[in-house]
Amino acid sequence: MPYFDLRPKRNRKDxxxxxxxxxxxxxxxxxxxxxxxxxxxxxxxxxxxxxTCLEELKIPYIYIDCRLLPSLGALSINDFTSILIxxxxxxxxxxxxxxxxxxxxxxxxxxxxxxxxxxxxxxxFQTLLSILEKINSIDERIVIVIxxxxxxxxxxxxRIDSLxxxxxxxxxxxxxxxxGSQIGLLYKLLRKGNPEAPLYGRAYSEIKLKPFTPKxxxxxxxxxxxxxxxxxxxxxxEKTVEKLDGIVGWLTYLGxxxxxxxxxxxxxxxxxxxxxxxMSIMExxxxxxxxxxxxxxYLAILKTAAILENASWNELYRAAEAKVGRIPKPTYNKIxxxxxxxxxxxxxEKIYSIPDPVLKEALKSELIKI
Ligand SMILES: Nc1ncnc2c1ncn2[C@@H]1O[C@H](COP(=O)(O)OP(=O)(O)OP(=O)(O)O)[C@@H](O)[C@H]1O
Ligand SMILES: [Mg+2]
Numbered sequence: 001m002p003y004f005d006l007r008p009k010r011n012r013k014d015x016x017x018x019x020x021x022x023x024x025x026x027x028x029x030x031x032x033x034x035x036x037x038x039x040x041x042x043x044x045x046x047x048x049x050x051x052t053c054l055e056e057l058k059i060p061y062i063y064i065d066c067r068l069l070p071s072l073g074a075l076s077i078n079d080f081t082s083i084l085i086x087x088x089x090x091x092x093x094x095x096x097x098x099x100x101x102x103x104x105x106x107x108x109x110x111x112x113x114x115x116x117x118x119x120x121x122x123x124x125f126q127t128l129l130s131i132l133e134k135i136n137s138i139d140e141r142i143v144i145v146i147x148x149x150x151x152x153x154x155x156x157x158x159r160i161d162s163l164x165x166x167x168x169x170x171x172x173x174x175x176x177x178x179x180g181s182q183i184g185l186l187y188k189l190l191r192k193g194n195p196e197a198p199l200y201g202r203a204y205s206e207i208k209l210k211p212f213t214p215k216x217x218x219x220x221x222x223x224x225x226x227x228x229x230x231x232x233x234x235x236x237x238e239k240t241v242e243k244l245d246g247i248v249g250w251l252t253y254l255g256x257x258x259x260x261x262x263x264x265x266x267x268x269x270x271x272x273x274x275x276x277x278x279m280s281i282m283e284x285x286x287x288x289x290x291x292x293x294x295x296x297x298y299l300a301i302l303k304t305a306a307i308l309e310n311a312s313w314n315e316l317y318r319a320a321e322a323k324v325g326r327i328p329k330p331t332y333n334k335i336x337x338x339x340x341x342x343x344x345x346x347x348x349e350k351i352y353s354i355p356d357p358v359l360k361e362a363l364k365s366e367l368i369k370i
Pocket of ligand 1: 003005006007008009014015016017018040041042044045046047048181248249252253
């Protein structure tokens with residue numbers, strides 16, 4: 001699979017410059033750490049890292065993609081049970097078949113070939129625990145990956161972190177890997193640092209992914225184009241990295257598109273950047289869709305942060321108010337807190353900025369209006 005394949009990578013030779021992270025991840029699995037978090041903003045390569053390592057280690061794993069859950073609104077613990085059961089086919093055959101034999105006996109689950117059908121209304125909470133216990137008993141070690149786990153914060157009437165703590169304490173053959181692109185929200189779900197939280201005092205590992213440096217980004221593009229028999233001029237690589245920073249997902253996207261068109265000019269960078277901006281606007285719109293009332297204020301703050309590039313709490317506050325009128329301080333604090341938790345805004349040493357260069361460009365443009 002080439003570097004510019006858009007799907008998450010599953011093979012070490014396709015994963016550029018992640019040796020350190022692979023080492024850390026491998027050590028987590030080998031040390032049988034019960035819980036680990038893989039953190040990084042959107043498109044930093046979390047899913048690729050996890051899948052590549054697990055394929056390489058040949059450890060049985062269940063891969064649960066929380067983006068398959070209903071995208072808005074409240075969820076129930078039954079939604080989680082359903083998605084867990086639906087993800088069992090991601091296991092390697094031998095392990096899968098053993099779990100299938102067990103699942104066949106459960107009311108509400110039917111098996112046709114490798115497909116599983118579930119009638120959620122028939123599934124009980126006890127079913128969830130007994131399936132997890134079965135998973136625990138089937139092999140020496142099994143990994144459950146919950147990709148984009150912050151989505152589970154929408155489960156109402158049940159604290160999913162209690163379930164994680166239960167797995168941690170009692171299901172010793174399971175390693176739970178949670179990934180999150182909205183890091184603050186994932187920490188909130190786990191109630192990190194809260195002495196009353198069920199996971200409090202239970203150590204877990206974290207791997208934080210970072211963007212590539214400009215030099216590495218150029219090397220990545222160069223190698224990816226060479227794989228496709230293309231030889232890009234240096235200015236093209238530099239310009240691309242200037243626009244996209246070292247975000248591997250954006251670099252891969254641009255590489256893929258340029259390989260389709262086989263041209264290296266300034267116009268093509270602009271064209272692809274426009275497409276990328278439209279994608280990041282859609283993601284932002286999704287986030288704003290259940291904040292209908294405050295939309296204007298959210299956008300004023302984001303657009304201001306994009307224009308100012310780096311702003312203090314006060315600078316951002318004044319400039320946003322100049323755009324949309326008075327914003328009460330508590331509201332302003334709440335909004336920037338939510339934006340930081342969701343990863344649209346970052347705060348470093350009291351300075352706020354937009355971490356994604358593509359979203360920043362989009363916010364400065366007329367593509368999204370207050
Ligand atoms: N180290 C890498 N080398 C080559 N390609 C990579 C690398 N990491 C990620 N990619 C590519 O970048 C894109 C994003 O990767 P991936 O989906 O793994 O990231 P992610 O952090 O899970 O993103 P998201 O937050 O959108 O789920 C994919 O096209 C993937 O193939
Ligand atoms: Mg992912």
